[in-house]
Amino acid sequence: MAWDFSTEPEFEKKLDWIREFVREEVEPLEVLFPGCEFLPLNDERRRIVDPLKQQVRDQGLWAPHLGAELGGQGFGAVKLTLINEILGRSPWAPIIFGTQAPDTGNAEVLARFGTQEQKDRYLQGLLSGEIFSCFSMTEPQGGADPRVFTTRAVRDGDGWVITGRKFFSSNAAVASFFIVVAITNPDVAVHHGASTFLVPADAEGLTVEANHHLVGALPHEPGHSVVRYDGVRVGPDALLGEPGQGFLILQTRLAGGRLHHAMRSIGVAHRAVEMMSRRAKSRFTQGSALADKQLVQQFIADSYTELMPFRLAVLHAAWLIDTVGEHAARTEIAACKILASQVLKSIGLRAIQVHGALGTTDQLPLVNVLLGGVALGLADGPTEAHKVNLAKMLLKNYDAEDPELPSELLSVRQEAARAKYGDLVTSVPSLPDSP
Numbered sequence: 001m002a003w004d005f006s007t008e009p010e011f012e013k014k015l016d017w018i019r020e021f022v023r024e025e026v027e028p029l030e031v032l033f034p035g036c037e038f039l040p041l042n043d044e045r046r047r048i049v050d051p052l053k054q055q056v057r058d059q060g061l062w063a064p065h066l067g068a069e070l071g072g073q074g075f076g077a078v079k080l081t082l083i084n085e086i087l088g089r090s091p092w093a094p095i096i097f098g099t100q101a102p103d104t105g106n107a108e109v110l111a112r113f114g115t116q117e118q119k120d121r122y123l124q125g126l127l128s129g130e131i132f133s134c135f136s137m138t139e140p141q142g143g144a145d146p147r148v149f150t151t152r153a154v155r156d157g158d159g160w161v162i163t164g165r166k167f168f169s170s171n172a173a174v175a176s177f178f179i180v181v182a183i184t185n186p187d188v189a190v191h192h193g194a195s196t197f198l199v200p201a202d203a204e205g206l207t208v209e210a211n212h213h214l215v216g217a218l219p220h221e222p223g224h225s226v227v228r229y230d231g232v233r234v235g236p237d238a239l240l241g242e243p244g245q246g247f248l249i250l251q252t253r254l255a256g257g258r259l260h261h262a263m264r265s266i267g268v269a270h271r272a273v274e275m276m277s278r279r280a281k282s283r284f285t286q287g288s289a290l291a292d293k294q295l296v297q298q299f300i301a302d303s304y305t306e307l308m309p310f311r312l313a314v315l316h317a318a319w320l321i322d323t324v325g326e327h328a329a330r331t332e333i334a335a336c337k338i339l340a341s342q343v344l345k346s347i348g349l350r351a352i353q354v355h356g357a358l359g360t361t362d363q364l365p366l367v368n369v370l371l372g373g374v375a376l377g378l379a380d381g382p383t384e385a386h387k388v389n390l391a392k393m394l395l396k397n398y399d400a401e402d403p404e405l406p407s408e409l410l411s412v413r414q415e416a417a418r419a420k421y422g423d424l425v426t427s428v429p430s431l432p433d434s435p
C-alpha cells in the first residue's frame with residue numbers, strides 16, 4: 001500500500017531543527033532588518049546572516065530545492081514542501097536557506113538551459129546566495145498574455161540588440177543579471193518567436209527607470225521595476241537556450257516556481273491561523289473570550305478546512321512531481337497556484353478581523369498575508385488565466401455527447417443497464433411515465 005502520510009524519523013528530526021531555528025534565530029531578523037531580505041549584505045547584517053547561513057549548510061539544508069548535481073540535497077518536491085512550509089513563515093527564512101524566489105527559478109533555468117560558460121558566469125554566485133537576479137518578462141502593456149509583448153531582440157553580427165520596456169521586474173534594483181524575454185521572430189506565434197537572454201546589470205543601455213512598491217513595503221526595498229532596454233548589445237553567449245525557446249524556458253521556470261510559492265503559502269497561512277487562534281483565546285468581549293463565540297469558532301474551523309486541503313493538494317502535486325515528473329503534475333500545480341492566492345486572502349482577512357483594529361496596522365504581520373494573497377493572484381500569471389488553462393486541461397479528459405441524451409440521463413442509463421443485464425432479471429423497475 002503506497003499511500004503514506006508519514007515522514008521518515010531522520011527527516012522529521014531535520015524538520016524539528018528547521019522549525020526551532022526559524023522561530024528562534026530567523027524570525028527576529030524580520031524586526032531587526034525589515035524589508036532588507038534582498039539588499040546586498042552590509043557588514044552589520046553580514047555579521048548575523050552569514051553565521052546563520054553557515055548553520056543551515058552545516059545541517060545539510062542549504063538550497064533544498066536543488067538536486068545534488070548543483071550542490072543541493074536532492075530532497076525532491078515532497079521533502080521540499082515540508083521544508084518550504086516552515087520557511088514560508090518568515091520572509092527572511094528563504095534567504096537564510098538559499099531558496100528565495102525569483103532566484104530559485106532563475107537558477108533552475110540556468111542549470112537546465114545554460115551553457116557551461118553561462119553557468120560558470122552566473123550560477124555559482126546565485127547558488128551561493130551572494131548575488132540576486134531578475135526575471136524580466138511582463139511589459140507595461142500587459143503580462144497575462146505574451147502576445148502583447150513588444151520587446152525585440154534583433155541579430156547584430158553574431159550578437160543581439162535588445163530594445164523595449166519591461167514592467168514589474170522584481171529585484172531589478174539589486175540584481176546582478178537579468179533574464180529578459182524578447183521577441184526574436186515576430187513572424188511566428190509568440191510561443192515560437194520569443195527567446196530569453198542573460199543580460200548583466202551593468203550592460204550599456206539597461207536602465208531601471210522606476211521602482212514600484214507593494215503597499216506597506218519600505219522605501220529601501222528593491223520592489224518591482226520598470227526597466228528600459230535601450231539598444232542593449234549582447235554577445236551570442238547571452239542567448240539562453242535556442243532562439244524561439246523563450247516560451248518553453250519561461251514555462252519551465254514558472255511551473256516549479258508556482259509550486260514553491262504555494263509551499264511557502266502554507267506556512268504563511270498557518271502562522272496567521274496560529275495568531276488568530278491565540279487572539280481568540282486571549283481577547284474578551286461581551287462576557288466571554290472570542291474563542292467562545294460561535295462566529296469566531298467558524299473563522300477558526302473555516303480556516304482549518306481551507307488550509308488542510310490546500311496543504312494536501314500541494315503535497316500531492318509534489319508527490320506527483322517526484323513520482324511521475326513535473327509535466328504530469330501540471331493540472332495539480334495549476335490548482336495549487338490558484339488555491340494559494342485564495343487561501344491567503346481568506347485566512348488573512350479572518351485573522352485581521354479577529355485582531356480587530358490592531359490587525360489592520362503595520363504592528364502585526366497580517367495585512368501582508370492578505371496582500372500576499374492578492375499579489376499571488378497576479379505574480380506568475382493571474383488567477384483567471386490559470387483557471388482558463390486548468391479548465392482546458394480538465395476538459396481534455398471528456399468527450400462531447402448528445403446534448404438531448406446526456407450519458408447520465410436516467411432513460412439512457414436504464415437502456416444501457418437493460419442491454420447489459422435485461423435478460424437475467426424478470427422485471428426491471430422503471431419510473432412511471434412522466435406527465
Ligand SMILES: Cc1cc2nc3c(=O)[nH]c(=O)nc-3n(C[C@H](O)[C@H](O)[C@H](O)COP(=O)(O)OP(=O)(O)OC[C@H]3O[C@@H](n4cnc5c(N)ncnc54)[C@H](O)[C@@H]3O)c2cc1C
Pocket residue numbers: 102134135136137138139141142143144145167168169170171224375376378379380381382383384385388
Ligand atoms: C508581486 C509581483 C511580483 C511580480 N514579479 C514579476 C517579475 O519578477 N517579472 C515579471 O516579468 N513580472 C512580474 N510580475 C508581473 C506579473 O507576472 C503580472 O502582473 C501578471 O502576469 C499579470 O499581468 P498584468 O499585471 O499586466 O495584468 P494584465 O495582463 O493587464 O491582466 C489584468 C487582469 O485581466 C484579467 N485577465 C487576464 N487574462 C485573463 C483571461 N485569460 N481570462 C480572464 N481574465 C483575464 C485578470 O483579472 C488580470 O489580473 C509580478 C507581479 C506581482 C504582483
